[in-house]
Amino acid sequence: MPNASERSTRQQAKAPESAGSLELVTVSGRPHLDDRGEPCAVAPLSQGQKTLRAFGIVGALPDDGARAEYGLNQWRENVVWLSGAAVGLVLAIFVLLPFLGARFAVLQSVVFKMLIPSVTAIAFGTAVWWVFIGRMRRSIAPRIASVYLRSGQCASCGYALESLEPEADGCVLCPECNAAWRQERIGAEDPSDAQ
């Protein structure tokens, strides 16, 4: 049976995981919390990362952290993208092609009949993904935070934290955005990998 100090250590270690519970992000638009319970952001994606993710080009993402984060949400992103593409395809076939084909004879060729739905589907899939990516990421902000911290980066802005000393409460303060993260979470092994 664990003694009191072991229990309290374990609870302290677990506290950061539960600190940013899902209700604190998403629907109400309220911010995600750092390990001191202060509001913080979800580390933003660059335009380049967004573009690569929108098209599922995982291998070109800049680092393991970015790829691991994508892995957390990949299936949802695929569903969102494909749903948008399906809407685009239906609109192209049943609205756009008949409308344009009636006005421009050249658009009645097989090439355009293939090209217009394809382009419309890709454009709709990408646009819908782009609209929802922020919301999807906020909804799993605590899990994204763990991925960033494991790779040694601030979960709020992406700044490299590994060489920084913790403060008295065991939190490392990000010099870039002032978010505070418990030192044991930074660069830590994924618990699911260790077992």
Ligand SMILES: [Zn+2]
């Ligand atoms: Zn930061």
